[in-house]
Each structure stands twice: as C-alpha cells, then as structure tokens.
Amino acid sequence: MKASPLLISWHNENQPIYSAHFEPHSGKGRFATAGGDNNVRLWRMERDGEQRTVTYLSTLIKHTQAVNVVRFAPRGEMLASAGDDGNTLLWVPSDTHTHTPAFGEDGIDDKETWRIKHMCRSSSGAEIYDLAWSPDGVFFITGSMDNIARIYNASTGQMVRQIAEHNHYVQGVAWDPLNEYVATQSSDRSVHIYNLKTKDGQPTLNQHNKIIKMDLPARRISTSSPAPPEPSPRPHESVESASFAPASPAPSMPGTPASLALPMNPPLMSHSRRSSFGSSPSMRRSASPAPSMPLPAVRPMENSPNPYMVGISGVKNASLYANESYTSFFRRLTFAPDGSLLFTPAGQYKTSNPTNGGRNADEVINTVYIYTRAGLNRPPIAHLPGHKKPSIAVKCSPVFYTLRHGHKPTTQITIDTASADDPIPALPDPVMPSRSGANPSPMDPPPPALPIMPSPNEHSRPTSSPKPAESDTLAPTPAFALSYRVVYAVATQDAILVYDTQQQTPIVVVSNLHYATFTDVTWYPSPPNFPPIT
Numbered sequence: 001m002k003a004s005p006l007l008i009s010w011h012n013e014n015q016p017i018y019s020a021h022f023e024p025h026s027g028k029g030r031f032a033t034a035g036g037d038n039n040v041r042l043w044r045m046e047r048d049g050e051q052r053t054v055t056y057l058s059t060l061i062k063h064t065q066a067v068n069v070v071r072f073a074p075r076g077e078m079l080a081s082a083g084d085d086g087n088t089l090l091w092v093p094s095d096t097h098t099h100t101p102a103f104g105e106d107g108i109d110d111k112e113t114w115r116i117k118h119m120c121r122s123s124s125g126a127e128i129y130d131l132a133w134s135p136d137g138v139f140f141i142t143g144s145m146d147n148i149a150r151i152y153n154a155s156t157g158q159m160v161r162q163i164a165e166h167n168h169y170v171q172g173v174a175w176d177p178l179n180e181y182v183a184t185q186s187s188d189r190s191v192h193i194y195n196l197k198t199k200d201g202q203p204t205l206n207q208h209n210k211i212i213k214m215d216l217p218a219r220r221i222s223t224s225s226p227a228p229p230e231p232s233p234r235p236h237e238s239v240e241s242a243s244f245a246p247a248s249p250a251p252s253m254p255g256t257p258a259s260l261a262l263p264m265n266p267p268l269m270s271h272s273r274r275s276s277f278g279s280s281p282s283m284r285r286s287a288s289p290a291p292s293m294p295l296p297a298v299r300p301m302e303n304s305p306n307p308y309m310v311g312i313s314g315v316k317n318a319s320l321y322a323n324e325s326y327t328s329f330f331r332r333l334t335f336a337p338d339g340s341l342l343f344t345p346a347g348q349y350k351t352s353n354p355t356n357g358g359r360n361a362d363e364v365i366n367t368v369y370i371y372t373r374a375g376l377n378r379p380p381i382a383h384l385p386g387h388k389k390p391s392i393a394v395k396c397s398p399v400f401y402t403l404r405h406g407h408k409p410t411t412q413i414t415i416d417t418a419s420a421d422d423p424i425p426a427l428p429d430p431v432m433p434s435r436s437g438a439n440p441s442p443m444d445p446p447p448p449a450l451p452i453m454p455s456p457n458e459h460s461r462p463t464s465s466p467k468p469a470e471s472d473t474l475a476p477t478p479a480f481a482l483s484y485r486v487v488y489a490v491a492t493q494d495a496i497l498v499y500d501t502q503q504q505t506p507i508v509v510v511s512n513l514h515y516a517t518f519t520d521v522t523w524y525p526s527p528p529n530f531p532p533i534t
Contacts, residue, residue: 011035011037011041012035013037015036015037016516016519017036017519018034018068018069018083018329018519018520019067019071019519020033020034020520021071023079024525027526029044029045029046029047030043030057034068034069034081038067039061040067040079041056041058041060042057042112042114043056043057056108062119063083063085063087065085068128069129069131071140073137074135077092078090078091078092078154082128084127086124086144088128088131089116089120090116090154090157091115091116092117093114094114096113118154118157120158120159122144124146129143130142130171131143138153139151139153143170143184144169145170148170149163149173149182150163160202161202161204163184163192163205167186168187168188170186171328171330172184172186172332173333174334174335174342175335177335178339181194181208185333185344185345188324189212189319189321189322190211191320191333192207192210193342193377194207208376208377212320213317213318213319213320214317214320215315215316216315216316216349216350297384297505298370298383298499298504299382300382315350315352319348320347320348321347321369326390327493328519331344331345331393332345333345334394334488336488337400340480341370341371341372341373342373343369343370344380347369348364348390350365366385368383370382370383382479393490393491393518394488394490396486396489397489401485401486401487402485403478404485404502478501479504482502491519493518494517495513496513496521
C-alpha cells in the first residue's frame with residue numbers, strides 16, 4: 001500500500017473541513033464532510049486494486065454558519081450535523097428530488113437527496129463543537145460553547161437531559177459502546193465521566209468521575225545528567241511506598257485491559273529528540289526523524305512518588321489537560337469500540353527537572369491520557385507522550401485485529417507525504433470478515449480467549465475466537481492485555497499517529513500532510529480498512 005492524499009476540492013472556496021465521518025455497516029463507502037462553507041457534503045469512496053476514488057453524492061444545505069461536526073447514526077439510517085448556528089439537524093434519505101445548485105466547476109448534479117427529519121436547538125443557541133450517538137441510535141449528546149452538554153431523543157428531536165457542570169466550552173463528547181457511560185471534555189481542563197442508566201425510556205446520569213488534576217510521578221534522570229540523584233526513601237517508609245511501579249486496576253468486566261507494570265517515565269529527551277519533536281518555533285522542523293530516534297510510545301502511569309520526592313522531580317496536583325488558550329476548537333475524546341479504554345486528547349504531562357542553578361525547571365509534554373473501563377474513576381493507566389503539538393482527536397478503527405504472533409516486529413515508519421512514493425505496510429487482516437450485507441449490532445467485539453462472565457450483550461458476541469499463539473514464535477510485548485488488537489489514530493495539530501494496543505510505539509507517523517491543523521479523524525468501517533481520513 002502506498003500513502004498518498006486524495007486531492008479534491010471538498011468544499012467551496014477551499015473552506016476548512018471541520019469534521020468527517022464514514023457511514024457504518026453500509027458497505028457503500030459513503031461518508032460525510034462538514035465545513036466552513038456552512039454545508040454538509042456526502043461522498044462515496046471506492047477501491048479498485050490499489051487505486052482509491054471518491055465520488056460526489058450530495059450537498060445538504062440548511063446550516064447558516066460553519067458546520068463543526070457530522071456523525072452518522074450507528075446503523076447509518078440517519079445523519080446528524082451541528083455547528084456555529086447552534087442547530088443540530090437530523091437528516092434522512094428522501095425519495096423526493098429537490099433541486100440544489102450544481103457542485104464544483106464541472107457542475108456536478110446531486111446523486112442523492114436527503115431531507116431534515118428534526119431540527120434540535122437549545123434555548124441559548126450556542127455554537128456546538130462535538131456530537132456522539134448512543135450505540136442503539138436512540139439518543140445523541142452534544143457539547144456546546146455555553147459550557148453545557150445536552151442529550152436529545154433522536155426519534156422526537158426533544159432534549160431529555162442536560163449537563164451543566166463544566167466551567168468553559170464543552171469541546172468533546174463520547175458515548176460508551178456498552179451504553180453505560182458518557183464522557184465530556186472541556187477547555188476548563190477537565191474530563192467528566194457519568195454513569196448512564198435508562199428508566200422508562202429516559203436516560204439518567206450520575207457523576208462517576210471528574211478528572212482535573214493529579215500528582216504526576218517523578219521522571220527518571222539519566223546517569224549522564226548533571227542533576228543530583230533522587231534521595232532514597234526514608235527509613236520508616238516501606239519499599240512499596242517508594243516504588244514507582246503502577247498497580248493496574250482489577251477488571252470489573254470482561255475485556256478490561258491491564259497495562260504493563262513498567263515504570264511510567266516519559267522518554268528521556270535527548271538533543272536529537274528535542275529537535276524532532278519539540279514544539280519550539282525557533283527549532284527547524286525535521287521532515288522525517290532519523291530511524292534510530294525513539295518514537296512517541298505508550299507509557300504506563302506510575303503511582304505518585306513519595307512526598308519527599310515531589311519537591312525534587314515530581315509535580316504535585318498538576319493539571320492533566322491544556323487550558324482555554326489551546327489553539328483548537330476540538331478535544332474529541334473517544335471510547336474503544338469494545339468499551340475497554342477511554343482516550344482523552346489535549347493532555348499535558350508536566351515534569352519538574354533540577355537545573356544547575358538549583359531551581360526546578362518545568363517541562364510540559366503533549367500527550368493523550370488513557371483510562372481503562374475498570375479505572376474510569378481512577379487516574380489514567382497510561383499516556384502517549386512525545387507529540388510535537390497538542391492532540392486534537394482520537395478515533396479507533398471499528399475493525400478488530402488478531403494479535404501478531406510472528407518473531408518479526410512491526411517496522412516503525414515515519415512518512416513525509418512530500419514523497420508520495422514511500423511504501424508503508426498494510427494493516428493486518430481483521431479478526432472478523434466484512435458483514436456489510438448484514439445489519440450487525442453496533443458493538444460486536446471478538447470474544448476474549450478466557451472464559452467470561454455472562455453479560456447483557458452475550459447474544460451478540462461471535463462464536464469464533466482469535467487464533468492462538470504458536471509456541472515456537474515470539475510476539476511483541478503487549479501494551480494492553482487484550483486478546484485482540486484495537487488500532488487507533490491520534491490527530492495532533494500537525495501529524496497523525498496510528499497505534500495499536502499490542503505494541504507501545506506507533507505503527508505509522510504521518511506529518512506534513514496539510515497546511516492547516518487537523519480537526520477530526522474517521523475510519524473506513526469494514527475491510528479493506530483504509531487508513532483514517534482527517
């Protein structure tokens with residue numbers, strides 16, 4: 001597979017595209033884009049061998065200001081769009097053809113017609129930044145500039161709940177695939193997680209966790225560093241209290257992964273790493289890091305250091321997320337498709353390093369914080385440090401992949417799209433075959449290899465299990481203890497990094513792809529699983 005962008009004039013006058021989303025489970029390759037020209041556009045992506053083509057389908061014209069988010073319902077029967085005009089529009093296909101202006105310089109006519117089923121508007125009319133559907137398509141949640149997240153009933157268009165607990169813009173919302181939690185992320189530097197229950201057809205919410213600050217562990221100091229070594233624990237402290245090894249939360253249900261018990265120290269920043277991944281504008285940007293340079297990797301979180309070390313290299317009560325000066329409208333957090341993990345962008349990992357003058361110098365590292373399902377009410381279990389710029393969005397591929405069992409690890413590749421001829425390895429074969437002809441459940445993970453407890457979704461689980469590992473081969477050390485792999489993409493302001501849950505370093509890093517910042521990520525819903533559209 002070769003990496004090359006599809007150069008298409010997606011929206012009028014080259015207006016920015018703020019969101020994109022593939023229709024799930026349809027097998028038609030239909031996807032929607034939303035842009036600064038106030039329009040929603042529908043397209044079809046098709047593949048012929050190694051060639052990919054995009055066909056224009058339709059333009060949906062009703063918004064009066066920029067459209068910030070577009071999302072298909074889980075089964076694709078409805079499309080939701082929302083933006084700066086404060087309206088959420090629910091679109092459905094129509095048999096009645098309506099005349100719309102021809103698209104583009106070639107005057108392409110619409111091939112499909114969609115109509116508005118409902119228009120949902122809050123009393124404030126505040127700009128809407130993000131939207132997420134419930135897994136059954138009955139409800140959806142929006143995040144707005146008036147600091148409120150709202151839940152609507154999709155069949156009636158009526159608001160049924162609102163969450164007014166943030167102190168600044170709600171820039172990201174996520175709905176748990178198992179329909180037990182919703183999560184919101186705001187520019188007030190917090191992530192809120194709520195227990196979700198449905199009674200008499202109406203959702204009820206109770207706060208599960210409010211994540212703002214935590215004590216960040218000390219950072220390992222190189223033996224060549226001029227900084228003094230960290231003092232040993234005081235005599236009355238036990239070894240356990242001074243240990244930096246993390247304690248992975250016990251699973252509360254099947255499929256909850258556990259992180260490796262490795263020390264959670266951000267990678268040591270050598271001069272070469274600073275020049276490649278540093279955010280200083282005075283540093284010259286490298287088109288492609290040297291092959292020997294360490295890539296951003298999954299790092300397990302540690303327990304907080306003991307209080308005698310906090311003043312030396314740990315940071316106590318540090319904010320985990322960027323403040324409102326963060327130069328993006330979006331913080332699109334997401335759950336893994338099996339609900340086992342929650343990924344939150346816009347993270348900042350702060351360390352305090354001793355200097356020759358005796359003072360501590362603070363260093364802020366851009367990162368993504370990762371929480372397990374069993375640990376949604378606890379500190380993050382891991383994070384992804386090493387990004388040059390702050391992260392905007394995280395999105396998981398809906399396809400589950402088998403674990404790699406070969407002795408040859410995945411090659412780490414950084415792609416500079418200025419040279420479109422650089423080959424990159426294709427994504428592996430999925431665990432499950434394409435089910436585009438069926439109408440599957442929106443949450444169908446492959447089963448764990450071990451026996452599991454009964455769950456409400458037991459009837460929807462497939463009966464086949466991933467192929468077991470061979471005894472004579474070696475597999476990469478897993479970053480998370482799952483019996484299959486979840487592939488996910490992180491969009492920062494200037495790069496796309498694709499990870500999986502088996503290895504700790506990225507599969508692919510793509511940079512220099514656009515002149516403007518990234519705003520959203522979406523994956524093709526079924527095999528062949530195209531790389532993400534951003």
